[in-house]
Amino acid sequence: MTQMFSAFDTAAVVEVLLILAVATLLIVAVQKLLQWLAGYLHGQKRLYLLAMAPLLRLGILVASLLMIVPLIVEPSLQNMVALFGSVGLAAGFALKDYASSLIAGIVAVGERSYRNGDWIEVNGIYGEVTHVGMRTVRILTPDDTQVSIPHLRLWNDPIANANGGRPQLQCVADFFLDPAHDAATVKAVLQDVALTSPFLHYLEPITVIVHERPWGTHYRLKAYPIDARQQFRFTTDLTVRGKAALARRGVRFASAPAVAALQA
Incomplete structure (x- = not known):
């Protein structure tokens, strides 16, 4: 493991700190700029602009990470394979619930537990199914609130379907x-x-x-x-x-x- 890392000198430390500082300033500037621009917009355009903030923040973080990694890790094939293998293993543990929701989504589509237009109740949340995605089912409650529920609930929680694909319900x-x-x-x-x-x-x-x-x-x-x-x-x-x-x-x-x- 010690052979994976490059020799750390003052110049490398300064460069890493400089990248982190620039990334932080960019994130703050982008968020302030988008909020300022959103103040002059209305309706759907304002929502689209505000939705860009987390995407741009993620892009800046990923770019910063790609610039920092070669400064810390010796850029060889063996080291990169070991590094990305470790990252993939950690991500697998972190995303196990996500993967379980994907599998449950496939089961839900196959068993037709709920479909678009069904009125379902999951864990006390009742509403009409408006979209069945790969990871979540999206329902619209009677109070006009959109709720996304992971398919993972299919494993543990009972799902009440009021109409089961029929246009009428009691x-x-x-x-x-x-x-x-x-x-x-x-x-x-x-x-x-x-x-x-x-x-x-x-x-x-x-x-x-x-x-x-x-x-x-x-x-x-x-x-x-x-x-x-x-x-x-x-x-x-x-x-x-x-x-x-x-x-x-x-x-x-x-x-x-x-x-x-x-x-x-």
């Missing part, structure tokens, strides 16, 4: 009612609410599930919208019109103190 509207009511009437009212929704996909079934709880009666109205992207508007429509229809018939809703006491 939506659920919950109603919590006081137990003193006619359950058959409430069930019929909720079915009518779903049938009169402008978002309803009529070829899919409408289901009302009833659960008796200690604090009241829990109704779950299940139906399918025409398009999966309408799920939130559909659920809101069912909830708003369902509450209004039940209130017109004098049905009382479960009180919040009773539910809070049960949860406590």
